[in-house]
Amino acid sequence: MSPSITVVGLGSGDENQLTLGAWKTLQSADPLYVRTDRHPVIDYVTRNGVKVHPFDSLYEANDSFESVYEAIVDELLRLARNSSSGIVYAVPGHPMVAESTTRLLRERCPQEGVALTVTGGESFLDQAFSRFGFDPIEGFSLFDATALPASGAAVDPRMHALIAQVYDAHTASDAKLFLMSVYPDDYEVTVGHELGLAGRETIVTVPLYELDRLDGYGNLSLIWVPRTDAEAVRNRSFERLREIVDILRSPDGCPWDREQTHASIRKNLIEETYEVLETIDDDDPEAMCEELGDLLLQIMLHSQMEAETGAFDVWDVIAGLNEKLIRRHPHVFGDLGADDADEALRNWNAMKAEEKKRRGIDPQQQSALAGVPRDLPGLMKAYKLQKKAAQVGFDWERIEEVYAKVEEELAELKEAPEDQRLEELGDLLFAVVNLSRFLRIDPEEAIASTNGKFVRRFGYIESQLRLKGQKLDQTGLQEMEFLWQEAKKLSKNAGS
The missing domain is CATH 3.40.1010.10 (Tetrapyrrole methylase, N-terminal domain)
Structure with missing residues (x-):
């Protein structure tokens, strides 16, 4: 047998x-x-x-x-x-x-x-349906408390959720943290111990934040999270965002959103990116949270426009990104090693080169300057072009040579006729960017710092004139220069 x-x-x-x-x-x-x-x-x-x-x-x-x-x-x-x-x-x-x-x-x-x-x-599901009193046809998700997903994003609040194998307070705590990324802290959840056992069954409903403070967890314990259509809960889901953008672009949606094209909102993507950068510079997490949302909206709108043509949708965007991240991190998701950031970057670049080959692009036949986006801001693009050229040996050897080049370009600008000044000014700016690279200073960060300093000092001039009851157009350059120098001294004393 x-x-x-x-x-x-x-x-x-x-x-x-x-x-x-x-x-x-x-x-x-x-x-x-x-x-x-x-x-x-x-x-x-x-x-x-x-x-x-x-x-x-x-x-x-x-x-x-x-x-x-x-x-x-x-x-x-x-x-x-x-x-x-x-x-x-x-x-x-x-x-x-x-x-x-x-x-x-x-x-x-x-x-x-x-x-x-x-x-x-x-199964315990039979008891859960009858004792908690919900119909599974409404939809439900089942999770194992000992192997919860990394994020509560796996939960759809429009469906009931059951978490089984809640053996002890530790697994209950894991379940609480998992659910808190979707539900508010005071959302009511129900815990069932030994369902269906006469004289031993316990069912208690508590706010989510108290989930791991209960006694009695064991082999026959599970958690029920009732479904909800509450906007406050649904608004924490990515699916709700996708749904809202779809509605905005629909025939019954917003007239303005319906009219937009990739070209018409192109500049918005750039502006929202810079607004995010501003919150980073200001170290303002609350503002950063809002501005990252605005930037995400631009991605959603562009994805929705393509979904309407059948080319791709936001799920394709996410799938492509996930696949790329896994593919380009073989030292994390594969067999290669990386002991430091430089080695990790080499792995990344090697995978990029391999991807190009699979698309029929020979990296050896590409320009050394390939890969620098055409529409980058001028200083940033100059910086990246110079770094690319430097990687193949086209670079100054000493910083003294760069200082000399800056002086040379400044002298040429001073002597240039009017119709050549634009070109000569560009040459000067390009040389200054080269200098910033040798000094290991990002030129965009440098000009952003100076812009901020200018705004602060000019604001000081305005505030002082207001205190005197004066307006800018009623003030001479000499007085404004005096106030500027005063602001400069104050900023130096303040360390900014």
Whole structure:
């Protein structure tokens, strides 16, 4: 007889939830192997003369749940191969609901020539639906408290959420943090302990922030998060943002949004980017949060315009980005190593070159200046062009040569006829950018700092004139220069 394993569900409560077929299978076992004897049915089984062999000792001998489950499956397969009549293995609830050992058995039994039979039992979901009182047809998500996704973004608040295997206060705390990225701290959630067990069942509703302060968590505990259409909750989801942008662009949406094209809002993308940069310079997290939202809106609008043509949608944008991040970080998601930032950057650039080859682009045939965006601001573009040229050896050797070049270009500008001044001024600015590169100073940051300094000092002039009851157009240059120098002294004393 070929080796075999029968997996049977013990149900979610006491013996009254056992199916007749499950009970007959349990009675036939000799012995009955069980993942854990911490289940209300086990006492009933042993009282009726069934010998039980639990695997609870493996929980103590292993460092993680996954290694426990693998050890149990290894032992079950060994026992099955040595048995002449097959073995019976019992698990809490339904074998196909949140039961990792069943999943592992389904993967390995065919490979090892072991016949597998799965006999259902009432799952904790049956009790959850009846005791919490919600209809699963409304939609629900099921999560394992010991293996929650990295982000609550996996939760759709328009569907009920159930979190099972909340063994203790620690896993309850993990569940709380997971849910808090979607729901407000005071959102009411319900915890159920030992659902369906007469005299032992406990159901309590608490605000989310109190979730890990409750007592009584154990093997038969789960959390129910009721569905909601509340805007305050839905507005924290990416799907709601996509839906809003879709509505704005729809025939019944906003007339202004409907009329926009890639070209008409092109400048908005640039402006919103610079507004984000301003909040970074100001170290203003609250403003940064708002401005990043405005920048994200531009991405959503451009994506929605293409979705309307069938070219791509925002999900394609996200998929492409995810794939690129994984592909270009082989030292994180692959087998390559990177001990420092320079090595990580080399990996990134190597993958970029490989991607170009796959698209039929030979990096060796490209200009050394390729890859610098055409529409970058002038100083930034000059800086990047010079860095590209320097990488292939086209660069000054000493900073003294750069200072001389700046002086040379300044002299040429002074001597240039009017029709050549634009070109000569550009040459001077390009030389100054080269100097900033040698000084390891970003020219955009330098001019931004000077712009800010100018605004502050000019603002001082205006405020002082207002105190005197004067206006700018009523003030001579000499007085304004005096106030400018005063502002300069004050800023130096203040360190700015």
